[in-house]
Amino acid sequence: MDTRTLGRTGRTVSAIGLGTWQLGADWGDVDDTAARDILDTAVSSGVTLFDTADVYGDGRSEKFIGSYLADNPGHGITVATKMGRRDAQDPANFTLARFREWTDRSRLNLGVDTLDLVQLHCPPTAVFSTDAVYDALDTLVQNDAIAAYGVSVETADEALAAIARPGTATVQIILNAFRLKPLDEVLPAAKAAGVGIIARVPLASGLLSGKYTTETTFAENDHRNYNRDGSAFDVGETFSGVDFDRGVAAAQEFARLAAGTGLSTSQAALAWVAQLDGVSTVIPGARSVEQARSNAAAGEAAPLSDGFTAAVKEIYDRYFREAVHPRW
Template identity: 35%
Template sequence: MKYRTLGRTGLSVSEIGFGAWAIGGTSYGPTRDEDSLDALEAAWEHGVNFFDTADTYGHGHSEELIGRFLKGKRDQAVIATKAGWDFYHGGSRQNFDPDYIRFACGESLRRLATDRIDLYQLHNPRLEILEQGGLFQVLEELKREGKVRYYGVSVHTPAEALAVIRSGKADTLQLIFNLIDQRPVLEVFPEAVEKNIGIIAREPLACGFLTGKYSGVSAFPKTDHRNGWSREKKELDLQKLSRLRASLKTERVSPVEEALEFVLSFEAVSAAIPGAKTRLQVLQNLKASEDPKLRIEEISVLRRVYESDEIFKTGFYRN
């Protein structure tokens, strides 16, 4: 495993982190805790020290599993979690009120069985909310109190990413970055690098789609957020993928490795955080760091096709 510095936090994180949305058990179909703990163990054995979760994943279950897993290992791990989706008061709604964030932080600390969160991220505040300002004051207070070491924001769009960078406050940005959504390369990375903001690339496998195992007619369980994908969306993504594959035949590299190596080929990225439900998925994902095979010319082709083909200008996913 190779490690990178998470922007101006100075934290050293494994370039492949552990995305812990799926192990919450309620958004990527049902999961078994023994599989999830085994996946975490596999990641740890191979040097993964960076764990990204959120309070809302499985309504606390993902955080609880990570807290349980990291018992006795806490000091060697970097835990990132998120707040802003209030699921405590019936339903689920966005809430960035300072009192709520303070309450949510306490709940996350308890579930993670720790006295400090290494990276506390606001979970998808929309552009209007980011532009109102004032969001970060409570995070500054939590930092002063030692409950949070650093804070960042997870966003959907390049415009939101730029608003975060220009706030001058957040140390990190979590954003969607993968083969079929390369917008950050030109729209976000230059400014993020200039300000030394740590970039965490989420959905690097486009929620599993880039593994090549899904098609336009794939069906997902009711408890899987992909159940909401329309047939048009799946077919458009397939077309995008086939345009990339038509230009680049990389038999030496599996689709999973190609997707993750592409993301890691950008120095602006501190870590890619593929989600994994099993040991096998973790081991496949780690190869992108342990034994990278994509050549610079191949990465250039993937960039050129993306920038030159109009199909990549539409159908972005907000998750």
């Protein structure tokens, strides 16, 4: 597994991490045994970063990870959690007092005194330019409640605002073959500032597995069913905000492109993002041990060609640029 430095945290992490939203909620049911097996398989495959949040299953995801850490001393795993969505999305709620409350809960769930990395969880845009927010985060670092902080963003402009702050260690952003805007300014700015990039939704909620058809359905409690119109949270989090039918058609083209790499379609999609200059780690989720093992293998892939990248951009331009690029 390739490894990189995770921005200003100074930590070395695997090029492919593990997103654990699905171990909490919103992706259909994952039982306790399956969740533990997924964590075990990811780590045995070289994964050294888990990404979670305090609202994934109301703490269920954090607790799974905390139990795993307790049972595996000397694990060498970096845990990136998130905070900020346990209350109304009002900038007035992003205060030191609330940050203490939220991080104390995460520390308890994870069973640690100091959180490795805490990310603001896609807060209102105004939060990214509020001095008091960063002062509060700096205070948590000074108090050893957190070792480092970052942000999770919806838009490139939010990412650039956070990168400009000297204490920001990482930026988490949606980045995949169907969402290329971060390549324009965000990745170069982060690299220049020494800020780590955590690429989320790298498979466009599964579209880039190449396995879906226009007839594919999802469980009632899966966000790919109930959030297609953005009624629950930013629609960009579901299929990267692209029209499902167009996404299926584009994914079929991507699958034909990936067939020449010796990788599976999903592995090619993950490897391509992981190999972008400036990306620190990529955090696909996994709902089975097979997915966890396959995802991790993408971190060992040989470099993809310039021709592959050119073809990815051509697919994006033809299917998605007009609708997606101006929005996020």
